[in-house]
Amino acid sequence: xxxxxxxxxxxxxxxxxxxxxxxxxxxxxxxxxxxxxxxxxxxxxxxxxxxxxxxxxxxxxxxxxxxxxxxxxxxxxxxxxxxxxxxxxxxxxxxxxxxxxxxxxxxxxxxxxxxxxxxxxxxxxxxxxxxxxxxxxxxxxxxxxxxxxxxxxxxxxxxxxxxxxxxxxxxxx
Amino acid sequence: xxxxxxxxxxxxxxxxxxxxxxxxxxxxxxxxxxxxxxxxxxxxxxxxxxxxxxxxxxxxxxxxxxxxxxxxxxxxxxxxxxxxxxxxxxxxxxxxxxxxxxxxxxxxxxxxxxxxxxxxxxxxxxxxxxxxxxxxxxxxxxxxxxxxxxxxxxxxxxxxxxxxxxxxxxxxxxxxxxxxxxxxxxxxxxxxxxxxxxxxxxxxxxxxxxxxxxxxxxx
Amino acid sequence: xxxxxxxxxxxxxxxxxxxxxxxxxxxxxxxxxxxxxxxxxxxxxxxxxxxxxxxxxxxxxxxxxxxxxxxxxxxxxxxxxxxxxxxxxxxxxxxxxxxxxxxxxxxxxxxxxxxxxx
Numbered sequence: 001x002x003x004x005x006x007x008x009x010x011x012x013x014x015x016x017x018x019x020x021x022x023x024x025x026x027x028x029x030x031x032x033x034x035x036x037x038x039x040x041x042x043x044x045x046x047x048x049x050x051x052x053x054x055x056x057x058x059x060x061x062x063x064x065x066x067x068x069x070x071x072x073x074x075x076x077x078x079x080x081x082x083x084x085x086x087x088x089x090x091x092x093x094x095x096x097x098x099x100x101x102x103x104x105x106x107x108x109x110x111x112x113x114x115x116x117x118x119x120x121x122x123x124x125x126x127x128x129x130x131x132x133x134x135x136x137x138x139x140x141x142x143x144x145x146x147x148x149x150x151x152x153x154x155x156x157x158x159x160x161x162x163x164x165x166x167x168x169x170x171x172x173x
Numbered sequence: 174x175x176x177x178x179x180x181x182x183x184x185x186x187x188x189x190x191x192x193x194x195x196x197x198x199x200x201x202x203x204x205x206x207x208x209x210x211x212x213x214x215x216x217x218x219x220x221x222x223x224x225x226x227x228x229x230x231x232x233x234x235x236x237x238x239x240x241x242x243x244x245x246x247x248x249x250x251x252x253x254x255x256x257x258x259x260x261x262x263x264x265x266x267x268x269x270x271x272x273x274x275x276x277x278x279x280x281x282x283x284x285x286x287x288x289x290x291x292x293x294x295x296x297x298x299x300x301x302x303x304x305x306x307x308x309x310x311x312x313x314x315x316x317x318x319x320x321x322x323x324x325x326x327x328x329x330x331x332x333x334x335x336x337x338x339x340x341x342x343x344x345x346x347x348x349x350x351x352x353x354x355x356x357x358x359x360x361x362x363x364x365x366x367x368x369x370x371x372x373x374x375x376x377x378x379x380x381x382x383x384x385x386x387x388x389x390x391x392x
Numbered sequence: 393x394x395x396x397x398x399x400x401x402x403x404x405x406x407x408x409x410x411x412x413x414x415x416x417x418x419x420x421x422x423x424x425x426x427x428x429x430x431x432x433x434x435x436x437x438x439x440x441x442x443x444x445x446x447x448x449x450x451x452x453x454x455x456x457x458x459x460x461x462x463x464x465x466x467x468x469x470x471x472x473x474x475x476x477x478x479x480x481x482x483x484x485x486x487x488x489x490x491x492x493x494x495x496x497x498x499x500x501x502x503x504x505x506x507x508x509x510x
């Protein structure tokens with residue numbers, strides 16, 4: 001069976017690599033480079049993160065994109081043909097929301113890919129919750145999920161939501 | 174006697190107030206981003222603006238004046254008494270008001286620069302309401318038919334012959350007014366992926382929640 | 393000389409040593425241009441960082457040892473990315489008839505000098 005691909009995107013430091021490490025069964029292939037900007041961490045993804053998840057007889061690839069918009073070409077490369085897009089944002093970092101909105105608009109207006117948004121750090125208040133994030137991004141509430149990227153069950157919920165919404169859209173056709 | 178110089182030393186906002194009261198043409202050349210620009214003045218009005226050989230409408234004229242206001246590179250020369258040879262429609266924009274409105278736009282632009290949409294993001298018309306603000310409604314009128322089918326800033330800049338950043342700015346404003354919204358490309362729904370999705374969903378729930386029945390989320 | 397001046401000087405020397413190069417970009421490993429002689433340097437810098445990062449991973453995963461360079465070859469030329477220490481990337485592009493061996497020889501030594509400064 002042909003493997004399917006989920007793309008995890010979002011601004012720098014949203015927890016993309018963390019979420020993929022939490023979900024992946026295999027050791028995650030990362031492409032970290034030392035940062036030269038002040039982004040609150042030592043290294044940053046420059047090409048992709050890559051992890052895998054076997055679900056029954058179906059192999060799922062998890063691809064994480066770089067966060068900075070100078071790497072927008074990688075958003076295109078990785079989103080092409082994806083089963084779904086998971087956009088992560090840090091709920092306690094509203095200063096990144098505008099960049100995140102740009103990124104989400106860019107990808108979803110260019111690639112016909114079903115998406116959900118995961119709002120991380122729900123375990124660390126004060127934090128924006130899904131019901132507050134959704135109107136800012138102009139998204140229906142069911143497309144926004146609050147998560148904690150280090151917890152496996154929590155990290156899996158946006159994927160579950162993504163598939164549920166896909167099935168629902170299918171039925172609506 | 175002659176009036177000439179360099180934009181490096183004398184900005185358009187210094188030149189226009191005193192030149193526009195005379196009749197004549199201001200030629201600006203050696204600009205970084207444009208072929209030569211010629212502005213015709215009469216009695217305090219900008220009557221006609223040429224970008225190379227192309228006559229600009231009010232929208233483009235504002236854009237060009239805005240860009241030249243911020244330009245560091247470029248030389249100018251004033252030709253007193255010159256009149257436009259052909260001008261299909263007189264702009265007749267009062268120069269003092271034009272400067273205020275363009276400067277305001279430039280300031281707003283600088284403020285929101287970081288928030289402007291990606292040049293390739295595709296927008297479409299979201300509502301029927303036409304924006305009231307005159308600076309935006311000119312753009313709206315011209316861009317409307319393009320936005321009906323969906324267009325990116327990059328495409329619009331090409332189609333309308335406007336600077337890319339200005340198009341991004343207008344789309345940003347129109348979005349705030351809820352007149353446009355980003356397109357969400359509609360996923361192709363094929364039956365095969367439907368059954369794949371349902372199998373995956375079951376497997377995901379079993380894997381992470383130990384059950385297939387648990388409704389993790391309900392509407 | 394400031395760091396920037398030293399880097400500009402190296403760029404100038406590299407252009408002299410390899411006049412057939414079409415463009416040169418020195419970037420940080422996270423994809424920001426530092427000095428360059430290129431059109432669209434910000435984009436090329438980001439792509440060079442991506443190519444280098446991916447190249448390192450590929451050579452590690454497929455047990456090729458440490459990465460020497462990543463080469464993209466089109467029918468009209470080459471784009472070659474070299475690591476300049478831990479923090480830098482040197483990317484050059486050259487026409488198809490360029491002497492790739494010579495480019496490697498010179499570019500590697502320049503990349504070493506860049507690494508000292510970065």
